[in-house]
Amino acid sequence: MKILTLNCGSSSVKYQLIETSTGEKIAKGAVERIGMAQSILSISTSKGKSKKITKEILDHTMAIDGILQLMIDKELKVISSYDAIDAVGHRVVHGGEEFKASCLITNEVKEKIKENFKLAPLHNPPNLRGIEAAQRVLSDKPHVAVFDTAFHSTMPEHSYIYPIPYIFYKKYKIRRYGFHGSSHRYVFSRLKNFYDKDLKDLKVITAHIGNGASMCAIKDGVSVDTSMGFTPLEGLVMGTRSGDIDPALILYIMELQELSKQEADSLLNKHSGLIGISGISSDVRDLEEEIQNNNYRAKLALDIYCYRIRKYVGAYAAAMGGVDALVFTAGVGENSSYVRKKVCDGLEFMGIELDDEKNNERSKKERKISTDKSRVDVFVIPTDEEYIIAIDTEKIVKETKE
Amino acid sequence: MKQNLVAILGTGTIAQGIAMTVARNALDVIMYDESEENLKEALKGIEFAIDREIEKWGMTESEKRAVLSRIETTTVKADLANAAIFFESKGKTEEEKKELISNLDFISDSDALLIMTTTTISVTEVSKVLRDPSRLIGLHFIHPVYKVPIVEVVKGLKTSKETVLRTKQFLSDLGREYIEVFEYPGYVTTRVILPLLNEAMHVLMEGLASAEDIDKAIRLGYDMSMGPLALADYIGLDYILEWLESLFKELGEPKFRPCPLLRKLVREEKLGIKTGEGFFKYDKEGKRVEK
Structure with missing residues (x-):
């Protein structure tokens, strides 16, 4: 099946056209700066062709229309007509408690996504706008929603209930939801290439370390805990987000500097994490470079960053009563041997032994980077959230047809 | 007409605040004044306000670049012609406002929304200079505009329902709360x-x-x-x-x-x-x- 995957942000749409039988990414690209005078529409195809167009794209409908126009472009020859697209898969950030798996988008589903606006005010509204735009342009195709939170819906209560008055959960659904679900699920599923046994028999910790970062404990084949919480602010130290802090800090700082709610929110989400500690950059690569120049705060920032990941490795091993595999993925997880090394150093006691040579190897391939005698296998597995969206969409379309 | 272009006449603190708020919400701004000097000062004022916000963690350096890149200035009224929304925030007296609004009547697209900022001047009076007075509406902002979430929407006697609805939608897009008030000195807040x-x-x-x-x-x-x-x-x-x-x-x-x-x-x-x-x-x- 040919599935078009869409990931709609407030002013961007990322897309891929995937042939699910082979996994081939026939075309991918993005529309950026939607709503501005000069929007950028780009495409690159598996046959090595690419194109970039700058034009006025005022809304998501025009953006998706533009994407489809490019696909039937005579030079690029991605597809001959819209008929070649079998279905559309949409990334939706927040599924709330209702959506425990991907589903066919009906009016009722859209209503529920709307109800979750208050849980994800930055993400769900553009996601829904994208769905409505795509349904307008491709009205005769099935559309499927794939939720970032769905993979974590298997967490037990003791993982997702916060120790605050229970009424906040009952009344407002305040609980841990977790994010990056498709990524954690994807890299976990790829372990089938490394083990003969059923993956359900493994205790796995996945670390999605990118601009945003979260970890996940996977036992019996399902997520049992994850580091992001009610919002993507909790857990690991990130590029510009603080992750876990003493919650009283923010009340204290708000009073100290007379900050408004918006300023406090921006302080924790945009000025904290690596950029906040280092004062240099939110990008791990820049900090690694600065460490070469003996920059104290760059080193401190990465020390704190890696220490937090290491603590979560320990915590999740304890939570699951052991660990068989640790997987690194996403921008930093896939590319920074420095971070991986620093996380794993000192974890030999629990059976984690990195093979330095394998760790330092630069590759885009899925690979094991622990030594042969390491009791815990450590992997680098490039993530592919779009693939999850595509195969879920295919599965649901087939089920619906039956 | 460019749906995402907002024209602002004036360079005072309220005009600066509107420009900053609009640009922060990913819309393009063109500011008009006949004085190059005033425009420069206005840009400085906006930059100063953003820097204060950054100091208070409310914005980041990259957001500052994005906001400033969306604000253009001009000393030529005709450059405003493409805007979909016009703010008149320049006239200090009813006469001045009438003159500016009647200029806009001829520059702007007939579908463009005309907004005058006001604390005491009557929207109904000013709208009399328009060929279609239903296009004009008043807004009362509180300084600092980029921070205060409430705006008073002032309907003139001739302001159309459509104009009111579009204005409310625009304010919601800017993340602002609003109340509707009758045309009466001081409205509610003042x-x-x-x-x-x-x-x-x-x-x-x-x-x-x-x-x-x-x-x-x-x-x-x-x-x-x-x-x-x-x-x-x-x-x-x-x-x-x-x-x-x-x-x-x-x-x-x-x-x-x-x-x-x-x-x-x-x-x-x-x-x-x-x-x-x-x-x-x-x-x-x-x-x-x-x-």
């Missing part, structure tokens, strides 16, 4: 706050308590983030005097008669934060200097 400020000044003048203590009592007693005297300094004492005089004249109510202490401070050019002194003293960055 009319309700002024007697409080004026009374606090009387209490100070009568020697009942010190400025610090008056503010402390009201702040803590009624859970306000700022005391009335600090708030007056923040708004600008010259503005407060001007509004009180205007409401006193329009409504004839003694509660709007400006406190003599206010007149004295304004005469001495102690206008509040912007001049470094009002009821309290401030450093160059506008921070309170403790006694």
Whole structure:
């Protein structure tokens, strides 16, 4: 099946056209700066062709229309007509408690996504706008929603209930939801290439370390805990987000500097994490470079960053009563041997032994980077959230047809 | 007509605040004034306000670049022609506003939304210069515009439902709350706050308590983030005097008669934060200097 995957942000749409039988990414690209005078529409195809167009794209409908126009472009020859697209898969950030798996988008589903606006005010509204735009342009195709939170819906209560008055959960659904679900699920599923046994028999910790970062404990084949919480602010130290802090800090700082709610929110989400500690950059690569120049705060920032990941490795091993595999993925997880090394150093006691040579190897391939005698296998597995969206969409379309 | 282009006539603090708010919400802005110098000052003012926001963690350097890149300036009115929304925030008198709005009548697309910022000037009166008076609506912002989430929507007698709806949608897009008010001097916000400020000044003048203590009592007693005297300094004492005089004249109510202490401070050019002194003293960055 040919599935078009869409990931709609407030002013961007990322897309891929995937042939699910082979996994081939026939075309991918993005529309950026939607709503501005000069929007950028780009495409690159598996046959090595690419194109970039700058034009006025005022809304998501025009953006998706533009994407489809490019696909039937005579030079690029991605597809001959819209008929070649079998279905559309949409990334939706927040599924709330209702959506425990991907589903066919009906009016009722859209209503529920709307109800979750208050849980994800930055993400769900553009996601829904994208769905409505795509349904307008491709009205005769099935559309499927794939939720970032769905993979974590298997967490037990003791993982997702916060120790605050229970009424906040009952009344407002305040609980841990977790994010990056498709990524954690994807890299976990790829372990089938490394083990003969059923993956359900493994205790796995996945670390999605990118601009945003979260970890996940996977036992019996399902997520049992994850580091992001009610919002993507909790857990690991990130590029510009603080992750876990003493919650009283923010009340204290708000009073100290007379900050408004918006300023406090921006302080924790945009000025904290690596950029906040280092004062240099939110990008791990820049900090690694600065460490070469003996920059104290760059080193401190990465020390704190890696220490937090290491603590979560320990915590999740304890939570699951052991660990068989640790997987690194996403921008930093896939590319920074420095971070991986620093996380794993000192974890030999629990059976984690990195093979330095394998760790330092630069590759885009899925690979094991622990030594042969390491009791815990450590992997680098490039993530592919779009693939999850595509195969879920295919599965649901087939089920619906039956 | 470019749906995402907002034209702003004027360079004062309210115009600057509108420009910053609009650009922060990913819309393009074109600011007009006949003086190149005023436009430069306005851009400086916006940059200063953004820097203050960054200091208070409210914005980031990259957001600053994005906002500034979306604001253009011009001294040629015809350059505004493509805008979908026009803000007139330049005229100080009814006559000035009428002239500017009648200019816009000819420059703008007939579907474009015309907004005048106002505290006391009548939308109905100004709209008379338009061929289609239903296009004009008034908005009353509170300084600093980029921070204060509430806007008063002022309908003229001829303002159409469609204009009101579009304006409300636009305000929602900017993340603003609004209330609809009838055309009446001072609307809600100015009319309700002024007697409080004026009374606090009387209490100070009568020697009942010190400025610090008056503010402390009201702040803590009624859970306000700022005391009335600090708030007056923040708004600008010259503005407060001007509004009180205007409401006193329009409504004839003694509660709007400006406190003599206010007149004295304004005469001495102690206008509040912007001049470094009002009821309290401030450093160059506008921070309170403790006694």
